[in-house]
Amino acid sequence: MDRFEYSTSSLMPNESYMLRAYNIQLYDGDSKTSYDKGEVILTSHRLLWCLPGDSQNLSLNLKYVSSFKEEKQSNFIFSRSRKLILYLSDRDINSLPGPVPSSSSNFIKLSFKDKLDMEFVSALSQVLEQKRWEIVDKSQRDNSQGEKSRPNIKLRTGIIGIERGLIEKQKAENESISIAFQDLNKLMIMAKEMVDLSKNISTKLKDKYGDITNDEIIKFKSYLLSLGIDDPVTKDAFQSDTEFFEKLGNEICQIIEKPLREAGGIMALADVFCRVNRARGLELLSPEDFLSGCKMLAKMRSSVILREFDSGVKVLQLANHSDDAVVKETYELLKNSVFMTPEDLAKMLGISMILAKERLITTEKFGKACRDESIEGLKFYLNKFLEEDV
Numbered sequence: 001m002d003r004f005e006y007s008t009s010s011l012m013p014n015e016s017y018m019l020r021a022y023n024i025q026l027y028d029g030d031s032k033t034s035y036d037k038g039e040v041i042l043t044s045h046r047l048l049w050c051l052p053g054d055s056q057n058l059s060l061n062l063k064y065v066s067s068f069k070e071e072k073q074s075n076f077i078f079s080r081s082r083k084l085i086l087y088l089s090d091r092d093i094n095s096l097p098g099p100v101p102s103s104s105s106n107f108i109k110l111s112f113k114d115k116l117d118m119e120f121v122s123a124l125s126q127v128l129e130q131k132r133w134e135i136v137d138k139s140q141r142d143n144s145q146g147e148k149s150r151p152n153i154k155l156r157t158g159i160i161g162i163e164r165g166l167i168e169k170q171k172a173e174n175e176s177i178s179i180a181f182q183d184l185n186k187l188m189i190m191a192k193e194m195v196d197l198s199k200n201i202s203t204k205l206k207d208k209y210g211d212i213t214n215d216e217i218i219k220f221k222s223y224l225l226s227l228g229i230d231d232p233v234t235k236d237a238f239q240s241d242t243e244f245f246e247k248l249g250n251e252i253c254q255i256i257e258k259p260l261r262e263a264g265g266i267m268a269l270a271d272v273f274c275r276v277n278r279a280r281g282l283e284l285l286s287p288e289d290f291l292s293g294c295k296m297l298a299k300m301r302s303s304v305i306l307r308e309f310d311s312g313v314k315v316l317q318l319a320n321h322s323d324d325a326v327v328k329e330t331y332e333l334l335k336n337s338v339f340m341t342p343e344d345l346a347k348m349l350g351i352s353m354i355l356a357k358e359r360l361i362t363t364e365k366f367g368k369a370c371r372d373e374s375i376e377g378l379k380f381y382l383n384k385f386l387e388e389d390v
Contacts, residue, residue, distance in 0.1 A: 001028040001100040001108060003088050004049075007059030011043065014132070018042040019123045023113045024049065026058075027083070029105025040110060042123055044132045047086075058099060060108075063133055064088045068124065070116065070172060071109065082116035083109045084124075118172060122165030129164055232283040241292075246300065248285075248293035253302045255279045256316060260304060265321035268352050269294070269306075269314040309358050323362055330363040331382075339372070339379045 011017065019042045026035040026049060035058065041048040047065075050057035071083040087107045233251050238244040255276050260267055269291075277284050285293075294306045294316065308314045333348060334340055342357035349356065360380045363369040367386070372379045 001026070001033065001105075002098065002103040003064045003091050003095070003108075004058045004060050004098040004100065005096040006098055007046075007048065007057050007096075012045060015043050015045045018044060018127060019117075019120050021110075021112065021117060021120050025081075025111040025113065027109030027111060028100065028103055029107060030109075031105075035099075037113075042120065042127065044127055044130070061133070062127060063131075064091070065128060068128075070121070081111045081113045083111045084116070084121070085109055116172075118169045121168050121172070125164045125168055232280040234283055235289070245289070245292045245296045248289065249296035249300055249302070252276055252290075252293050252316075253297060253300075253304045257304055257318075260316065260318055263351070264349065266307075266315050266317040266326075266355060268354055269316060271352065272316050309361075311358070311361070313354055313358060315355070315358075323366070326359055327363045327366045327368055330359050331368045334363070334369055334380065334382045339381050341377060341379055 021040045021042075024038055024040045026033045026038075035049060038049050038051050041050070045062060047060040047062060048057050049060075066087050066089050068084055068086045071085050085107055086109070233244065233247045235241075235244050238247065252272070256267070256272050259275060272294075273285075273287065273290050276290065297305050297316075303319050304316055305319050306314065307317050330345070333345065337344070340360065342353045342360060344356075345351075345359060346353045346356035357378070360369060360371075364371055364380065368383055369380045370383050372381060
């Protein structure tokens, strides 16, 4: 703080205004000062701190600032303000008086209580790179030579300043992303605690089943499911992969059986994957583990099985799902249409185009439909050779 001088807000010759920031507190080293809730004005030569309506300001010549950086926030101390640390060089003997006659710290801090504006950081970096106060001194010693060289120096240092500003901005964004991931890790820890809590509550519900009605139990479980909290099968709970995949297949069957019935008995594997992971909350499955669990369904003789069409499309379908019923339904729809595309059938039944195409191909295999492939796309027509009057 001993580098600050008392000054006014009037600009000096060859000095230009750059940027302004609000609600700033000054630190002398790591110590707070009484200079709080002020405005900081950045010029090409100085850093001014002032209170609105006060004619006397504090001025810091930027020639004292050797470098600066943003202070990293501690994980153990919560602070809403972001701080810039300005490292200072030695004080001139002929400097003007200021608020502090001497200081043991060789740096100050600017505490941004509202937010740290990256435009301010970029402008400060650019000004320190340009060092216009040195250019002015050189021009005073040699006016003719200085006036010719000044534009080139401004252009060269200005580009470098912009590049440094972009680097500083990227560093700040990387730090913000790191903080966000730290918060995400804390959320994951809290979510595991909530899962343990739900298990304990479920156990107590079973122990005290006679004191709680069925409606209350169903309502409580619906609350847990709406929060994404369940007791999903995890790999670390089993000693072998086979046992894990068997339990996982059973869980997939329980999750998807009701939606399968509502969807007509068949669903694309990608849609099932999304539904299962949504039901599991934070314990997400990889595609490989999910597929291995689905392959176990046939060995378990469950009500849901994995099926692969000739085209390579994989689906989950109910074990009692009949192709005859699918062909019959599609055949009736074809009777009422001149032709039908997979897109048309998908809109009619509210299913994906992949499943609609497989329905039409299955109908064709049963001899109930004929296809026409042209530049207009794939169309299916009713097989009229089955009609008696043809």
